[in-house]
Amino acid sequence: MSLYGTDLLALLPELIVVLTACVVIALDPVTPASRRDLLAWLSVGALALCLGLTGWQISVENVRVSAFSDLVAIDAYARFWKVLLYSVTGVTIVLSLPYLKAERIHLGEYYGFILLALSGMLVMVSAVDLLTIYLGTELMSISLYVMTGLNRSKPRSLEASAKYFVLGAFSSGILLYGISLLYGLAGSTKLASIAGAIGTRGTEDPLVLIATILIAVGFSFKLAAVPFHMWTPDVYQGAPTSITAFLAVASKAASFAAFIRVFVEGLGGLKADWSILFLIISILTLVLGNVVAIVQTNIKRMLAYSSIVHAGYVLIGFVAAGRGDGASGGTPGLASVMMYLAIYSFMTLGAFAVIGMLRKGGMEGEEIEDFAGLAKRQPLAAFLMLVFMASLAGIPPTAGFIAKFYVFMAAVEAGLAWLAAVALIFAAVSAYYYMRVVMVMYMREPSSSSVAPPQLATSPALSFVLACAVAGVILFGLFPNPLVSFALQSVLTLK
């Protein structure tokens, strides 16, 4: 077997990302500290190039290209996630620049690791073989373990890294055992063969069910769904804020992308079984995430629970896809999931960017109390936070409302109107803790004990990105059609 040029060409964006990562890590020791920003801009440039390439593929011929004897397939579905992941990573790098300077962890490896994690995610979204899915997941996770602990002077960062590592490796072990059982059933790790084997063996086979449950548990850890969410708040709170944003957004999107492909393309024959399983998980996630988020005082921890809750909403769309019957059965559900994650990414990134900017006496202001009176001192930052919080709560006319609307519509169409009603009640509960942040910013005076009022660590590039995020959150809330049709056009390749 030889490597064919067409295979490498199909993976050109991934190759560019990996190569840039290597160049950035290699150039780091020879770059003077004052010029480290150039490495970041090099990474952003490479991402823009990849975005251009993938965008060109989408506009010219959005067809399925298989490469490396069907280990990866670049199709419209993969391209949707790729576009999302490039943009999210680019934004993360831009928001890292001022944050890392303020925290004094300005390391060149940082950008290299972000790009390596991104390449793992790119493999995950286009993998159609359990081996490549596992490899992509590990490449992403191992880079993220390191990045979580990058703030070595802070014990919290190290502790978060240790916890993330233990639970991440544990979940990979469970996922892998499920993969080995599926291999035993199908004699192949390709998703198409597994779907065929399940078709012939029937869905009653206990081994099939055990393997499905193990894989569901392994992925639930990565998605941070209750009851496998324990690592999320600790890791989100301890990690540097820019990494928390990356974790909450990119790793979640990539995990969902791989998760959906495995369960729809590989285990689609079992959808009656897994839709019940994920129905229970999604309700548990909504209940626990919302209730615990109410009592949080640290905003990063509150957003961690919020990210758990959002995983619950996404799972509702996924359950609707599994329950939908007829020819177009799963399409509205899957399209709503993809849209939800795209919108979630931008509002969460925006919220974390504002938190990362907020400095209090040289330290990061992480408590919700630190936001007191922000509207008076930094009206613009407070307004941005207001928009992102309203969007996370799902209040119209923001994009968060559109995201929830399509998920609930998909649930109603799949005959799960009661589930949509339950989710709606919990959306109202969640408005309480998002609006509390807004209330603290606009209505409360800062307590007299706070010595130094919060300052902002910002840069022109970050302001530009934040402006784009706000514009996106509001514009997609008012005109969601382009995103809806993009998601619908990308979802069709899934059965």
Next chain:
Amino acid sequence: MVPLSAYVAVSAVLFIIGLLGVLIRRNFIIVLMSVEIMLNAANINLVAFSYYLESMAGQLVALFIIAIAAGEAAIGLAIIIVVFRGKISTNVDEMNLLKW
């Protein structure tokens, strides 16, 4: 000839040992070892299935897993060393700065 079920039984026992090890043991290094046991349980499955199904893919996957397990162990030990420097302890229960 050893029947396939024997291999699967051994691997299931190893998997459960690893699972319980992660959940019960409180030393970070032993937790790491338990995770490695879980990965090796999957390897035994893959190689046994590969032999009985006469398909090479399983052995290939097992080789990949061995390589990744080495990388994961390296990262894990590096994290343990950095944490140990700060705390002089590898007990998981003493990592309690972050909770609720």
